[in-house]
Amino acid sequence: MNRSIMRLLPLVTILLASLTAACNNGGTIVGPPPPPPTGNFSNASLKGQYAFSMSGTELCGPSPGFSTFFARAGSFTADGSGHISGGVEDVNVCTGVGTLPFTSSTYSISADGRGTLNLTNSTGTTSYSLTLTSPTQGFVAQTDGNATASGSLQRQNPAAFSDPAIANGYVFDVFGASSASNPESIIGRFDADGAGNISLGWYDSNEAGTLSGQQLFPAGALYQFDHTFGQSGRGVANIAGHNFAFYVVDATRLKLVGTDFPEVFSGEAFAQRNIAFSDASLNSGFAFLLGGSSSSGPIATAGRFAADGLGNLSEIFLDENNNGTVTLLPSQGGTVAGTYTLDANGLGGGTATWTDTKVGTFTFIFYLISPTEAVFQETDTGITSDGTLLAQTAGPITPASLAGDFASVLSGVTQNGSIVDSNDFVGQLKLTSASGNNATGIMDFTEFSPAHQHQFFDIQSSGPLNITSPGTGPNTLTLTTTFPSPQTFNFTAYAVDANTVFLVGVDNNRVLAGSIARQP
């Protein structure tokens, strides 16, 4: 073929992809060919049984359809050669709930840990993009025209697929929608006795900003493995008065999806350190990431604080994006101070409060998994938002300490002209210690609304990650894409340590939250 024609082919491909995007209300857009992926991942990296969970947005109802929240969790078995030999998932979608076994399915992993996963059940094939952080875990996003969602997957330990293995205290966090279609977050803790019984269950519910206060589980709490799909680590549970299907990762982690319709929940439970928690348990810097819904719309929040082990909080920073309204703490001219209290019963529940002298008061509750990790829920009026609280490294965080390859995941919404799209992103971010454009990314993502459903693959981005010493406070990450159209994403980045960074979008036209996790 003539060399000049060969040179034109990529351009023609790009133009055709752009035209497809412009003319249709759905479709796939593939970016310009990226550099060959580098790394040590391959199909062999995904081998064994994996549990996954995710939540997102699906279309529901008569054309043009409603965007609405949904959740799924499940398990699949990968053979290390690109084949999925079996598995099952539980879905809670707008048509109801279901338990759907997988038939013959496929996957592909490239050297950088990015890949695709196609899971087939009796209703058809669902396509995902994923990025592994290691052979044992990764991030996943649904990237087909039927829905958009994101979450995580972890390799399962089949030795924990029995009632006796689930014997511990567990802290849980689920988010979703109540039967009245309000956003609802429930966090709490319980004891599982290894025989299917649950005791000492406490929870706090936040339904559209209406707080339950700490409550005992109602009667009927239990867990039991499933006889039909037990080999997938599946079981059912009644937690805080709600029915769930669970998938065991190992004895320390369960993935949860609500099975009561029309309500829907997605979340996880984590084995709790068996100690008597007190104010002294919180004694370091902590970074947090929250996501949910406010009276206004989607909300994402990230930040950090230092706890002194005596009930005092200092060095408090926060970035909140409340449906495009961005609030940063400390405010201009304001100062922030706060306190926290652990419950006297020693079970790890607690409250945190801080006040910015200009902006007002922020209130939270938490349940400690250990002195370095907790589930975290905002309890301010009109806000239903929850997430994770993780102890920060002592620092400093520097460009050099963050240099390396990371898997990335983001979720949220974007005002895209007259359309508000739901988005889920999964990809890889490479960081160097250089100044200037020290971050380069490649990602797959969705733009999903009733008006259009677009899936973007291999979209490259670059920009600066600016670290403000000592690096444990708010840092900035700006990523710019050029294809299919120029877009700039502004994030505040809160480093948990050199391996994990929380991201919150601070643009007025989008609400995004997510994280990056180091790859080996």
Place this chain on the structure above:
Amino acid sequence: MQKTTLVRISVVLVALLLVLGTSVWAQKLADRPRAASMRSLAYDAKQETAVEGTVLSYTAEAATPPIGAHVQLQTASGTMDIRLGAASYLEANHFSLAKGDSVRVVGASLASRQGTIFLVRLIQKGGQSLALRTAKGAPLSFAGARLLSPAQRASQAGPR
């Protein structure tokens, strides 16, 4: 020097270093684009009012946050900045708005950084009435479709 005195001096020095450290940190972050206004975007159902007026303009894309559809409404007491949430929820309910439409809205006013806005829970036009929020003030665009009838919900079902 007594041991207790040394301990006290150490504590004071550590506290001083912490204060100085925080101060330096704060200076480095001084150029963050912060605002000093109160944060008040919570819907308070107890503050609900009903307003009637004429649509001056409707746009699916508000120029200022919050993200979503936006109406300038002419009422007897002046113009109001009306926020409807996701335009796709209006479209899915086949509810359209145009300049000159007479509407009645039930909702709550909020003081936002962009000025006073009115978050709508219920909007009525002619014989059409559409709830945009739950009784608790949460946008129905989040998960309201799960309350549709089974037949309605099934019409968009795809592969799961």
